[in-house]
Amino acid sequence: xxxxxxxxxxxxxxxxxxxxxxxxxxxxxxxxxxxRQILGQKVEFLVSFYNNEIxxxxxxxxxxxxxxxxxxxxFTLKIRSTKLEDSAMxxxxxxxxxxxxxxxxxxxxxx
Amino acid sequence: xxxxxxDPGPFNVPEGATVAFxxxxxxxxxxxxxxxxxxxxxxxxxxMSVYSSGNEDGRFTAQLNRASQYISLLIxxxxxxxxxTYLCVSALGQNFVFGPGTRLSVLP
Numbered sequence: 001x002x003x004x005x006x007x008x009x010x011x012x013x014x015x016x017x018x019x020x021x022x023x024x025x026x027x028x029x030x031x032x033x034x035x036r037q038i039l040g041q042k043v044e045f046l047v048s049f050y051n052n053e054i055x056x057x058x059x060x061x062x063x064x065x066x067x068x069x070x071x072x073x074x075f076t077l078k079i080r081s082t083k084l085e086d087s088a089m090x091x092x093x094x095x096x097x098x099x100x101x102x103x104x105x106x107x108x109x110x111x
Numbered sequence: 112x113x114x115x116x117x118d119p120g121p122f123n124v125p126e127g128a129t130v131a132f133x134x135x136x137x138x139x140x141x142x143x144x145x146x147x148x149x150x151x152x153x154x155x156x157x158x159m160s161v162y163s164s165g166n167e168d169g170r171f172t173a174q175l176n177r178a179s180q181y182i183s184l185l186i187x188x189x190x191x192x193x194x195x196t197y198l199c200v201s202a203l204g205q206n207f208v209f210g211p212g213t214r215l216s217v218l219p
Contacts, residue, residue: 031205043155043198043209056206091154095205097143102154 003094006103013110016081021106023075023092033095034067034077035102036060038088048095049075082110115210117199123216128189132213134182134199141201141208144175146184149196149212158184158197189217 005024013019023032034046048055049067064086066078079086087110092103117134124130136144144161159166161173161182172185182199194217199210 033205033207035209042211045206045208048205089152095207097202097205098160099145099157100155100200100207102156105154107152 003101004092004103006090006092006106008106009104010107011109013082013108015084015110019079019082019108021077021079021090021092021108023077023103024073025075025094031055031095032075033093033100034075035091035093036088037091037105038085043091046077046090079108082108084110086110115199115201115208117197117210118213119211120213121216122213123218124189125218126189126191128217129185129187130189130215131186132184132197132199132215134184134210136180136182136199136201136208138201138203138208139180141180141203143202144173144182145200145202145207146171146173146182147198147200147209149198151196155198155209186215189215191217191219193217 007022032049035043036046037043045058047057047061052069064080068076089105089107091105094101115136146158147155148158149155159168159173161175163175165174170187174183196212196214198212201208
């Protein structure tokens with residue numbers, strides 16, 4: 001059973017629309033990360049979320065992005081006013097000092 | 112966040128070949144190192160951690176040279192199922208930095 005489950009697996013949205021990507025951890029872990037991988041490119045860090053607060057964010061994570069833990073278990077990544085260049089795989093990961101466990105990812109396609 | 116660089120690839124090798132991947136990292140403070148495997152359009156999955164003394168897991172051998180900030184992965188007797196992209200990762204605490212990956216195709 002995966003450590004982290006993400007929904008949806010694939011989302012197609014029109015440019016300018018808002019999307020919400022969801023991540024559900026199996027265990028009650030405090031430290032979660034969001035990564036992005038544009039097709040054919042490397043896995044890029046977006047943001048880390050610790051104990052209901054943003055711990056660190058990259059330059060990619062601008063005002064268009066936000067993260068929340070709305071109900072104490074699920075984690076969400078919201079992208080406001082999507083752009084074509086937001087098309088990518090978005091991975092949620094449970095991270096420890098020994099390993100990063102990735103969810104299956106959400107493939108976001110902005111058209 | 113500092114960078115991790117890898118052989119650009121792709122590597123196309125026949126079944127049974129031995130293949131070596133190279134990786135360098137720029138952050139000398141990095142504490143942990145890993146090799147991840149990523150299949151096409153799938154999530155990265157941990158292949159093995161890399162220790163200073165070098166470590167082996169079956170057909171896979173990983174080496175770390177802290178002085179040169181260099182990491183390697185050797186795959187012996189490659190199988191068709193080894194075809195994937197191999198990601199080199201350096202970490203400082205829980206801050207993981209991924210290399211761009213090297214794609215391997217093992218051919219029958």
